[in-house]
Amino acid sequence: MSQNYRLENIGLINRKKKISFKFNKKKYYGYEGDTIASALIANGVHLVGRSFKYHRPRGFFGAGVDEPYAIVQLYRNNETDPNVRATEQELFEGLEAKSVNCWPNVNFDIGAINNFLRMFFPAGFYYKTFMWPRSFWYKIYEPIIRKAAGFGKASIKHDKERYEHKYEYCDILVTGSGPSGLASAYAAAKNGAKVILAEEKPRFGGSLLTSDVNIGNQSGHEWADKIISELKTMPNVIVKNRSQVFGYYDHNMLVMSERVSDHLPKTEKYIPKQRLWYIRAKEVVISSGSIERPLVFGNNDTPGVMLSSAAKEYMKIYGVLVGKKPLIFTNNDSGYETAIEFKKNGIDSIILDSRKNPKSDIITEVQNLNIQIKYSHVVVAAKGYKKVSSADIAEISEDKKNLGKIENISCDCICVSGFWTPTIHLASQSGSKTSFKKEIDAFVPSNSKQNETTVGSANGIFSLNETINNAFENGHSLSKKITNKDNKVSIPTVVEKKTSSHDKFWCVPLPKGKNYKRFLDFQNDVAVSDIELALREGFRSIEHVKRYTTLGMATDQGKTSNLNGLQLVSEVENKVVPQVGHTTFRPPYTPVSIGAIVGREIGKHSKPTRKSPIHDWHEKNNAVFVDAGVWLRPRYYKQGNESLFEASKREAKNVRQNVGLCDVTTLGKIDVKGPDSAEFLNRVYTNAWLKLPIGKARYGVMLREDGIVMDDGTTTRISENHYHMTTTTAQAANVLSHLEYYLQIVWPELNVNVVSSTEQWAGAAIAGPKSRNLLEKLFPDKNVSNEGLPFMGYTEGNFFGCNARIFRISFSGELAYEINVESNNGYFMWEKIMEVGKEFNIQPYGTEALSTLRIEMGHVAGSELDGRTIPFDNSLEGLVSKKKDFIGKRSLEKSAYTAPNRQKLVGVVPLDKKTSIPEGSYLVKDANAKLPNPKLGHVSASCWSVEYDNPFSLAILKDGKNMIGKKLFALSPLRNKKIPVEIVSSHYVDPDGKRVRS
Template identity: 40%
Template sequence: AWMVYEHFIRNAAGLGRAGEEPDPDRYEVRNLFADVAVIGAGPAGLSAALAAGEAGAKVVLVEQDFLAGGTLLSEPADGEARAWLSVTLARLAHMPNVSMMTRTTAFGAYDSNVLGLVERHGSGTADPAKGEARQMVALLRAKTMVYATGSIERPLTFANNDRPGIMLASAARTYLNRFAVLAGTRVMVATDNDSAYSAAFDLAAAGAEVTIADGRAEPTHERLEQSRHWGIAVRRKSLISNALGRHAVRAVTLSEPGGTITLKCDLVVVSGGWSPTVHLTCHLGVRPVYREDIKDFVPGKLGAGQFVAGAVTGGFITAGAIEEGHRAGAEAAAFCGATKSVQPPFSLDLAEINAGPNGSHFVTSPRSGPLPHFVGGKDGSPARRPQDSLPTRSGERWFGNRKAELTKGKAFIDLQMDVTVSDVALAHREGYESVEHLKRYTTLGMGADQGKTSNVIAISAMAGLRGMAVPDVGTTTFRPPYTPVAVGALAGRSQRHLYKPFRRTPMHDWHVANGAQMLETGVWMRPSFYLASGRDVDQAYPAEMRMVREAAGLMDISTLGKIDVQGPDAAEFLDRVYVNGFAKLPIGRARYGIMLRDDGIVFDDGTTMRLSERHFFMTTSTAKAADVMSRLEFLLDTAWPGLRVSVTSVTDEWAAMSVAGPTSREILAAAFPDLNVSNEALPHMGFLEGRYRDKPLRIIRLSFSGERAYEIYTGASVGKEMWCRLIEAGTPFGQKPYGVEALGALRVEKGHVAGPEIDGRTTLDDLGLSRMAGKRSGYVGDVLGRREALSDPARPRLVGLRCLEPGKRLSGGAILFRPGERMHGHGLGRITSVTYSPTLDASVGLALIARNAAEEGAEIVAAYPMKGQTVRARIVSPIFLDPKGERLHG
């Protein structure tokens, strides 16, 4: 079914297309350290930072907004809350041990008190040309954390609640008090808690006509009195059930005990309560705890050095948040050993700002009424929380008696992912009752907001459908990042060449100047092909192959790993590292060797030459050079610390090049007239030593192409000069340089294994190399390499394939099946390497196929399901060319 619907789903609205161009922006990464990290610069966070700073702790205060203050910024500009904010910010500004990071989001909390922060550029449009970073990620390591992350207001679910003109009460209040924008003139405020009344009063003060629909039977007396003062009608037991209007809201339908009523409006302000922002504490593996009194989740028990304060704890009174923040900041500082005296929480000259009639200090809004101070009042009574009078039955807060009316239009729970009440009900009917199943079945909370306004609503809805309490239903798992972070920001400057610096051989400049098309191969830049051989790779590499087979070719092989092995036990060490013995290797000779991992799987191959009784020169594959070096050091440090051996990477000290082809000996003789390079003096796997420009010179005869070939090693500083000397000597013999595409094709013709075959899954038997080990034992991987499972007839065996269909070519990665066999699953094996062989005029390849099906001469079908392609091929020997080695030894 997925294949049928995939096209439509991927083209659905909301699924964007990732850009294909490089990210043009610049990013930075830095590390920060603090005694106390305070997340959130609302009233609780500011109070915590102030207390910790006064105690002498080094404090970093993080705020995602570009201004500190949190909910206080939504208070009227002339209110006492703003005055308290000004006093507090002034105190913090004079503390050198307190740093405030605005426009910075704590996107993740990790082990060992590490916070991931992302700081956004101030203007929002950073100019990379000026060195401006769009985002900067900071890893903040602190001794203690204070989470003052606040809370997020929830919407209400009712029909057509996605209409323009419907917004949260906190949003309407922020528009008005912070940005001087009155969002509507005829306002309907729908709520089930006290906090929306503050927005209603502010809107009324700005000149709007306001009506409140409160779902509760008895709103608090104080709010009712204030509503009468502002001339606001409060409709009790009134639930909004529908929003009317096509392009914008024009009216609402209210469900009341006496029936339904429709009222005109141009703005609907909703508040379904507040959800503590528990995400960061959940990142630490702390499960949130459901609080029945606030009908929501709060952080669970935190570890030592972790503190919470403010609305995140479920307390939604400003004065209480300030006190909690002060206490948390002082305790956090004491945890770090900062013990300077700290002023009481409300001694910030607040008495001069405002004093209540009974002597208690207040943080007030002139329109919403004073909020009693938790400490210092003569009556000592606690303040009412805005959600104290919420209904208690599970699910009632979200549905109540509105169920019938909800069927008249879509009631959205997750506005970003278009998840409706009916979607949750469908998930329940289909059996996806688990919260995690619900999330994935409906895509609930999978948008950029990660369900910040919708998760609790959906959980409550599912609880109602299942007849369970909300905590029994559970909650989703919050994971970093809290909000999206640009991938580039995580990398910082570690991009392009700064992420993976390219290594260049001593002859790199010559290659570029002479038309080489450079290819990124791991960390190296290597010539793919030369334009002198063809206009593109498909034309060039066969021409370069013919050149090597018929005359000679010169290749830069400086990228091979080179390791110097010395010491009295060097031969014994190599005997244990390689599957084939090196202790009896004569001085002046070289040997091809295979290394295994501990589990018996092939690790790498390479060649090692013996320079003296205690001195060896090892080469490795380009891809595994660093891994082999690390492995050798590990073995000497842990497995065989008693061996008297030293290993040194000398890759960058040597330039290396290979002359291959029928005329290679003549070229070598012309380049080095003083050296005897005859077959007798320099046989296959023999080598010579000399000097060139006061640099060591080593010439070894070995081949990767199947032709007679020589590898020349000299000092890197004279590598380019040596290359030019060989170019000059070889030109009369038809020699030209060739690239890695031709090299790869040449090795396939000869049946040499390389990375595609040595892929971390194959054994010596799989690759037909078990004869190299013979009956030896004691080498790395010997014991586990003899496991019965590694001799299973179903294991792969290396074979050659030759295409049987003219005009078609084999494809790397194709799956192999018997003719007429149903093509499904993993088949009998896979093609590892392919090439077009101009010598054979055929498409050939190497493959790993089940041993019980690897019969030479048998026909096989190579399938490429993603492209709908099939090609018939015949199983042949993996050595397509010169099976007797006459070219190699000639």
């Protein structure tokens, strides 16, 4: 299709590069530098979608982020993005886009029947209608509404694109590269400040690209180009296009999304699609500009009705005519600029000005160009369904209440200008108050809450001369505060046309007998009548009116609709706009993709993965890994076709019979040093620590202040003032913070230092009856006999040339040792132990066998120390000192904790000795009792006892100490199991602990 609406000698697009793309499966051509919108308009396409509620035809309304209509489903690189603004998305070769919210297609849309039923769809329709009958909601109403509602469809595939996060610090962040942004950034950068200049569009310059002004004896556009190229060469400046600063957060933290590759057919390897910048700025200059306001009249949502500034932008930037018979409807001078631009391109327009007798340079120029102007005239209604074909116009009385005789004039587009609304979103997000500026009928930022300054039209300053002067001054003074420098740049002279003031008129009254829809919010289909209805129904607060009617709640967040909504509410309520106030501006200013927010922290990068130095050996030997906190630990080592169950049984059995080797590097290790270490440990642990001799280890339990067990582990006295503490893998970080809290805040007088040494040591546990034989071979020079190295003993040795620490401690309940060497010797140690251990039938064992071994020994671990149990519950009351005070001791006196039937750790065996009891099962007296069946306890850990070859579980059971020998039921409603069980001692194997001492 030919580009019938493309102009020849105007625009910033690259005509040398033709680009083909598809819209609704049809092929079109555009140029490099086009947006989907400009290329479609060039091809005469104005129907791009259907509206949200009534499914009315939708065209283009703006030319940028404010676009309420033209949102499309984008297809790129085998992926799809929903709700992409066609006015922002740049063309690339092979781009495909489709209309949204229409079925079967945009030209014939079944949902459009809503438009004819619209008397049934007033504000709050859904709230009122689907209240009754109540049972219909989930099954009937909601699914239908969900299907009918919404715009684009999110992809359900995994997003393969790369998104990145970046942190940046600067002196001054400037948000927008229009005249005020350029001037501030330039002045600040020249004064030595570190500046970031962010522009949401691909091209820098903002309004200077389209306005007819002169700065420093060159056109505004040339001046902008010159400033930008100079800024780009400065080492203290970062200049970013396609970058939207969308959120202003606490302490001058702003977040910006940079569309790095969205304008390319596909993302290059290692280049992100989008990049999220977290910018901490000392000062922020908000130069976000302003957005033209619509005028409200009948059927003002018809495709072809658009902002006059957008029409001008399509001509000047893209060389595209939005129509060949334009009607311009304005209440200020901006519409005249668009008329002049049309005229320059050979198109005659008709201007309707609601003002009676305005006078200004621009108007004189338009008159001299012989462009037809009708003063005191308004558009009553647009005519045409899928595209404007004519307009009903009429003269309007001075009080704007009465319309004269209606006349129909032919046109193919209506360009509207209802004056300008400053973009105050960022300033308002920062917490600044806003004030209503009467001269411009809009809110501007007032008292700054954070270090931010709003300049230019974002601050309601519409004179370029004033803007440039003010922005240069601000850029200079703000940078001076930071850099203490005083390098001033000369301010260029500005030549601009003088304008006359705008008309406060914004909404055309309905002619007699006509019931046209006059839309305020174009994306959510909110019309004047909806707001009026809401007010009649008693909604008063603007926040309530917003939520009831959905005004300003669509993806465009009411960028074009908010102020007109406020004007209407204030008119109906007979208030002034500042009394009505505005709704809260919340980030993000424009939609941000979830991918950008998440960044690189997805999948396996969502948390760090920690691996022991022996990891590669495990991998080579068929280890199946399990997540243990952020660590990867071998769960079992698979031999042949073994299942988890078979492998763990084999490994556990080998520990009981021969000797096993387990990687215990992941255990938390904390070095405790200082003369008061013993006193500190004595306060941290429940048991006594003052008399632990050098070369001895002790098991300890630590509580929180509320008496709940926090962690357990062994601590070894390495030398006079040096202790080596171990924690569970999961609690290591919390325990360190806990110790630091008490040392720094509660008992700063204690001379103790703690530091994590988890990663400094690789640990290997050798467990089993033959472990001493093995140890003798590993340390031939040492006396490791039962006398030389008794249970809970500690010694240091030479492990084939490496320094080693040898602890005689046991988690498996067998005779066992733990050898620590410096981390980088871990792999060597492991291989060596495996090699030397061959003659004793050594086998590595994983966490599954480790669990089996500790469960049948009745040793508690994380599943019992679950943040809900006290020492008594875990049968650890023997470790609670009665003599000394320690953290959490006073809480143990609580009556619930000392109740005679307090819960306690027990063992559980199924009566049939066959059925495994699922972890988490409930213990009850009567399996068939009426629900809720009183719960006596729960199964915390289960294993297959290798000692007795039957299932065995640990449980925390009410009155556990008096329940041994009782018969109960273990219920697992999840797995639909009712298992008759007997309660036994938690020490199922070697209850006297002979093996560890042998």
